[in-house]
Amino acid sequence: MTDFRLLRAGDSAVVVEFEERIDPAINMRAVRLAAALDGARIAGVLDVVPTFRSVTVFFDPLRTEYVQLTRFLDEQARQPGFFEDNQPTPLRVPVCYGGEFGPDLQSVAEFAHLSPEEVVSVHTGTTYRVFMLGFLPGFAYLGSVDRRIAAPRLTTPRARVPRGAVGIAGLQTGIYPADTPGGWQIIGRSPVLPFDLSRPMPFLFEPGDQVQFVAIDRTEYGRLHM
Template structure:
């Protein structure tokens, strides 16, 4: 059952469920496409997440009751919305050593050898559920739970762009240099966010991501982050 939850006087949270799953996320994406195609006057922005869609609107152009009616009508046909075929983006990662400062912490927590962690991290395809936190930061689903590792007790002040980390049962890539608390196990030479590139983001919600290991020499040949 879809919930429509007012968020202040100029936003709606359209909620499709309470658990992270590909099925629920497909409904979010379908609804996002349908609402974008509808081009309702007064809609300022739509922000998809794991299970919800935040709809920001101008109350001077469309009233609460009118928008709620339109949103409910739109939901009746989302099963008919065609979602573009997902693309898979392969991301090279140089694991461990100078590129994975927290690999030892992950080894200690999981009891696995470094090579086992690399194999488990790179064997799956990860769905990009949404982007957020920093420009181009991907929230991914599909990680092997055997390598799940808690966040750092004390976040690092500086995580380099391209750093690949673990946080509980999630993995992700820092697209820009920033503070962070994820356990860093490697780094990609690819640039996930470039404001001078079109499109600016290497990955989009709905894509799949596949990591593959590379050597330090290969990293420097491919490096885009300097």
């Protein structure tokens, strides 16, 4: 397939851009290409950033030959293996829904014409893909949310959303890794943080991971949060 293009981004970066839509198969191609670049250890490549539908490669122009790099990218993006997705075992993430932890759960329920309990059931009944990391260290854009509960962002963002908050914004859901302003509909909170420097592996998620949310009560939240 040749449904991608190479775009130069200044003298020290190049973007491989796939189709202009959000789709798990397209995202898988970006994730696979990023992994191939990491594995190749090309001299002068400084960073590789996969997104929903593209990969940006940052490099040192004094150490990396642009023509050779783009040739490698072109060859790898055409490999048949880039169209096969081996589904990893989903990561199970606990969430305490509603109450003070989920101030927007009732609003999402009203949007969906469901009860709060049904919203939780739908949210936990879906397996989500980590499309990309961004916004804050460790923040994973997870999709796709069941359209029944795909409530839009808040009209007025909050000045502070606590770390661990689980939100919905359209077809996306995610966990805030730190206290920050935010406009997503907050339906719960997880005691497991997406980014924690005290862990041997600070980042909980990587692009391409599969995630499932598991409902817990306040007692279990307190036990896991300690």
